Amino acid sequence: MSYRVQFFPRTPIVPNASQTRKTNVSPSFREAFSEAQQTLKISKHAQQRLEERNISIDEQQWALISQKVLEAKQKGIRDSLVLTNQAALIVNAVNQTVITAMNREEAQAQLFTNINGAIILE
Template sequence: MDHRIHQIPNRFALDFPAVKEKPQAAETEFREIFQKELSLKISKHASERLEERNIHIDKKQWHLIEDKMNEARRKGITDSLVVTKDATLLVSTTNNTVITALDREEASDRIFTNINGTIIINS
């Protein structure tokens, strides 16, 4: 048995297309469009907390929260605290997900760890 490595003639080699560099602007534009199409997810835990704590956030405010989360993501924030007039939300901007929710009264006596940004929404 011959264990030497043999060269394959070019006519038998696989012909893969050359990888071309993508223009940076097109990639950025696609990423921005893709991120805008993402919708905010609410984890099962957060959904339960919103219901049991009787926290109601209207559609307009959810859109504002989502916009601010996207802005925070662009600035490198991965886990954030979102403070609104009615609630405090712990969110993952990486996953675009609300992790948990507290009412403002309950959140006033807490220490929040493992976050690297805070979003304050006054409206």
């Protein structure tokens, strides 16, 4: 004995205008998605280095760094050296991830390789 099973696609039920409720969601999905894409991630390694070296970067500075990394990404930069008054960060612009961090004194004696861009913030 054999059975034939036939599947039919479900048709979506579209509510009429009186059944739909509009909620004011702030921010919109597009804005939230755009903001999430612009936010820098900090790798576990970089977080450890920031803590070990007592490097603190305020939200305003992080926002500026994030903005500049996004600009670098749009220009085709993959890995960038970001220099601030107190820190040197290596950032993967493609993934928008801080890879490592060191204080400026430590960075003065370093040779940086495998970067194809630099962002200098004072």
